[in-house]
Amino acid sequence: MLRSASIKDVANHARVAVGTVSNVLNNPDRVSPRTKDRVLQAIEELGFVRNDAARQLRAGHSRTIGLIVLDVGNPFFTAVARAAEDAAALHGSAVLLGDSGHDAGRESGYIDLFQEQRVQGLLISPVGDVEERLDQLRERGVPTVLVDRLADDASYSSVSVNDVEGGFLAARHLLDIGRRRLAFVTGPTSVRQFADRLEGARRAVADVSGASLEVVESDGQTVLAGRGMGDQLVGRSADKIPDGIFCANDLLALGVMQSLAMTHTFRIPEDVALIGYDDIDFAVSAVVPLSSIRQPTEAIGRTAIELLAEELDETHPRHRAVVFTPELVVRQSTAGAAV
Amino acid sequence: MLRSASIKDVANHARVAVGTVSNVLNNPDRVSPRTKDRVLQAIEELGFVRNDAARQLRAGHSRTIGLIVLDVGNPFFTAVARAAEDAAALHGSAVLLGDSGHDAGRESGYIDLFQEQRVQGLLISPVGDVEERLDQLRERGVPTVLVDRLADDASYSSVSVNDVEGGFLAARHLLDIGRRRLAFVTGPTSVRQFADRLEGARRAVADVSGASLEVVESDGQTVLAGRGMGDQLVGRSADKIPDGIFCANDLLALGVMQSLAMTHTFRIPEDVALIGYDDIDFAVSAVVPLSSIRQPTEAIGRTAIELLAEELDETHPRHRAVVFTPELVVRQSTAGAAV
DNA sequence: CTGATTCTTTGAATCGTTTCATTGTTACGA
DNA sequence: TCGTAACAATGAAACGATTCAAAGAATCAG
Numbered sequence: 001m002l003r004s005a006s007i008k009d010v011a012n013h014a015r016v017a018v019g020t021v022s023n024v025l026n027n028p029d030r031v032s033p034r035t036k037d038r039v040l041q042a043i044e045e046l047g048f049v050r051n052d053a054a055r056q057l058r059a060g061h062s063r064t065i066g067l068i069v070l071d072v073g074n075p076f077f078t079a080v081a082r083a084a085e086d087a088a089a090l091h092g093s094a095v096l097l098g099d100s101g102h103d104a105g106r107e108s109g110y111i112d113l114f115q116e117q118r119v120q121g122l123l124i125s126p127v128g129d130v131e132e133r134l135d136q137l138r139e140r141g142v143p144t145v146l147v148d149r150l151a152d153d154a155s156y157s158s159v160s161v162n163d164v165e166g167g168f169l170a171a172r173h174l175l176d177i178g179r180r181r182l183a184f185v186t187g188p189t190s191v192r193q194f195a196d197r198l199e200g201a202r203r204a205v206a207d208v209s210g211a212s213l214e215v216v217e218s219d220g221q222t223v224l225a226g227r228g229m230g231d232q233l234v235g236r237s238a239d240k241i242p243d244g245i246f247c248a249n250d251l252l253a254l255g256v257m258q259s260l261a262m263t264h265t266f267r268i269p270e271d272v273a274l275i276g277y278d279d280i281d282f283a284v285s286a287v288v289p290l291s292s293i294r295q296p297t298e299a300i301g302r303t304a305i306e307l308l309a310e311e312l313d314e315t316h317p318r319h320r321a322v323v324f325t326p327e328l329v330v331r332q333s334t335a336g337a338a339v
Numbered sequence: 340m341l342r343s344a345s346i347k348d349v350a351n352h353a354r355v356a357v358g359t360v361s362n363v364l365n366n367p368d369r370v371s372p373r374t375k376d377r378v379l380q381a382i383e384e385l386g387f388v389r390n391d392a393a394r395q396l397r398a399g400h401s402r403t404i405g406l407i408v409l410d411v412g413n414p415f416f417t418a419v420a421r422a423a424e425d426a427a428a429l430h431g432s433a434v435l436l437g438d439s440g441h442d443a444g445r446e447s448g449y450i451d452l453f454q455e456q457r458v459q460g461l462l463i464s465p466v467g468d469v470e471e472r473l474d475q476l477r478e479r480g481v482p483t484v485l486v487d488r489l490a491d492d493a494s495y496s497s498v499s500v501n502d503v504e505g506g507f508l509a510a511r512h513l514l515d516i517g518r519r520r521l522a523f524v525t526g527p528t529s530v531r532q533f534a535d536r537l538e539g540a541r542r543a544v545a546d547v548s549g550a551s552l553e554v555v556e557s558d559g560q561t562v563l564a565g566r567g568m569g570d571q572l573v574g575r576s577a578d579k580i581p582d583g584i585f586c587a588n589d590l591l592a593l594g595v596m597q598s599l600a601m602t603h604t605f606r607i608p609e610d611v612a613l614i615g616y617d618d619i620d621f622a623v624s625a626v627v628p629l630s631s632i633r634q635p636t637e638a639i640g641r642t643a644i645e646l647l648a649e650e651l652d653e654t655h656p657r658h659r660a661v662v663f664t665p666e667l668v669v670r671q672s673t674a675g676a677a678v
Numbered sequence: 679c680t681g682a683t684t685c686t687t688t689g690a691a692t693c694g695t696t697t698c699a700t701t702g703t704t705a706c707g708a
Numbered sequence: 709t710c711g712t713a714a715c716a717a718t719g720a721a722a723c724g725a726t727t728c729a730a731a732g733a734a735t736c737a738g
Contacts, residue, residue, distance in 0.1 A: 003399075004457075004479050006694055017718045022696055032716060047475060052455040053395035054694035057723050060342075062392070072417055073620075082411065082438070094452060097436055099421070113433060116391040118343075136386060140343050223620055254624040281412075281562055282621040285593040287628070345724055356688045361726055371686060393724035396693045 005046035014042035064094050066114035068124040072099040075280040083301025091309055104128025121308045123147050143311035147304050157307040157319045159300050163193050166293040166326035167200025170246045170275050173328055175208050179244030179273055183214045185229050185256055186248035187221030194248045201246055226255020234263050250276035250283050253290055261287045273334040289331035296324050344385035353381035403433050405453035407463040411438040414619040422640025430648055443467030460647045462486050482650035486643050488531055496646040496658045498639050502532050505632040505665035506539025509585045509614050512667055514547050518583030518612055522553045524568050524595055525587035526560030533587045540585055565594020573602050582611055589615035589622050592629055600626050612673040628670035635663050
C-alpha cells in the first residue's frame, strides 16, 4: 500500500523545486518546455495525483458548490440537479448533492457538512427555518441562492417558478372543462410551494360561481402518499367525490391515478379529471397520460448557478430574484369533456 | 467578509493551547470539564466550524465515498444511491454521487475527481475499461466495489444481480403466456447488463421450439430512446410485428409503451405483451401497468457499502461477490392471455 | 513532607499544495 | 565586454487541524 506521491516526490524525481512542479500544474507558460517535459514525465512515472485537500487548505475554499434539494426521489429535483451540474462544470466547479427529504434535521446536517467542506456557495430549496444559518454563511463569504423558492426579502438571490400562477392555471383548466367540485390533493401546506399552488387554485375557484375547492392534505408527497389519499377519496359516498382533482405534484397525481384505476368505479377523465404539477418525464406514460404544469427545470438549474456565479464575482452583489412562468400541459387525464 | 475562525482563534479566545481545542473536539474525556466549557463557549462565540480540508490533509484521506452510476435519470440508480447514502451515514461517511451517463470520458473524469478528493473508497458501475485505473487506486489504498456488475476475477468485491437469470425470467414469462415472436429492445449490448439479459432471453427462447428472438438495439436507454424504437416497430408491416417485447429496462419499456399507445393499432397485452426491467416505482402507474423484473435496490446499495467497509477494515481483505436474484413481477402489460 | 502516580495541558512538527520575493540564467543591444 | 532586461527556477512561509512527547499540576499513600 503505497503512500500517494506528493508534489515533493515529483520534484525530487524530476530534480526541480516544488514551486516549479506547482507552476507546471497551474502556470504552464512560466516554465520552460524542457523542464516542463521532465516534470510531466515524473508525474506520469509516479502516477502523481493532486491532493485536493491541501489545495483547498491553501486556497481557503473548495471548488465545489453544495445543492440541497427537498427530495431526490422526485424527478423534478433530479432534473434541476443535472442542469446545475452541467452549468457548474462550465465554471470548473463540481456540485455536491444533498437530499433533505423535507426534513429540517437532515437539511441542517447537510449545511454543516457543506460548511465544513468550505463549499464556494450553496443552492438550497429550504425546508426549515434556515435564514439565520444562511446569514451566518454569507458573513463568512459563502453566498446562497434559493432554488424553487422566492426570496422573502431582497437579501438573497433566488430562482423560482410562480407557484400561485401555476396553481391558478391548473385549477382554471379544470374549471374550463366544466368541473366544479374540485379537490386539491397535497403534501403539507407548510411547504411554501404547496401553499402557493393552493392559493392560486383558490383564486381560480373564486372567479367561478358554484365552484368549490376541497383541500386534502397528507404528510407525504410521494406516489405512495398519493395512493393513500386516492384510496380515501374512492372510499367516499358517490356524491362526495370531486369531479376534478389537482395534485400538488406529479408523484401524488400518479398515486391518486393508481388508486382510481384499481377500483374500476371511476373513469379518468370522464368521471374525474386529474392534473398534476411538475410535468416529470413519467407523466406522459401514465395509465392515463397526465396533464400537468410544466416547470423549466433546465433553466432553473442553469440560472441558479449563474446567480451564484454573480454573487461570487462581485464584492457587493445586487441580489436578483428570477421568477419563471409555469406552463399548462394538457393530456388525456383532463382532455375531452369540455363544456 | 470575515475569515472563518480557526482552531487557533478559538485557542486564543479561550486561553488554552490549540492541542486542547483539538482534544475537546476529538477526545473530550481527556479534557477537564472546566476547560472544556471554556473552549466550547469560545467555539460558540466565534461560530467556529472545523475545516475539513485541513483535517483531511492531516489524516491522509477524507470521510467520503465515491459512487459512480450509469444514469441518475434512471430511478433504479437513484434508489441504489439513496440506500448507499443511508448505509454510509451509519459508518459516519458521506457519499459523493457521480453520473457517468454511460460515457467513458465522464466516468474517467469522476475517477480523477474522486482520486483528487482522496475518497476512502469507490463504488462504481463501470462503463469503460477501468480495470487498470482501479488497480492503480487499490495500490494507493483506495478499495473499489463494483456495483450492479459481477467482478470478472476475484480481485474485486462486487454486488450484482443475476442478469442472465433476469433475462431468462422475462423471456420465459412471455413464452409462458403464449408469445413466440419475441423482440428484445435494448440499449447498446456493449453494456454488460444488457448483454447478459439478452443472453438469458436467448436461453429461454432456445428451450421452446418455434420461438424466435429479434434484437432491436439503440444507442440510448431512456424513455425517449424507447419511444424511437417503438415508432420503428409500429411502422412495420403487421406480420413483422413481435407479439412479445422485452425491454432491457423500464425506461425503454415506458417509451415503447407510449409509442404503441399513441398509434391505437395495437393493444397491450392482447396484441403485444410488454415487459421491462428494474421495476421502478413508475412501472406500476404506467398507461398499462408494466410487468417487470425487480431488483433489490435497497439491498444492493446497503451491501455495496458493507463490502467496502470490509475492504477498509481488513489489511488483506478477501474479496466477495454478492449476487442477488431478480424477481418477476407480473402486471397488466403481460397479464391475461395465458395459453 | 516526599515521592510516586495520575490527570491535564502544552506547543512544535506534520500533512501537500500554492504563493511570492529572491536568486540565477540567458539574450541582446550598445 | 558590459549592463540590462526578460525569463526561469528556487525554496521558505502559510493554510488549519491533529498528534504526541514532554512538561506541569493535582492527588495520595506512607
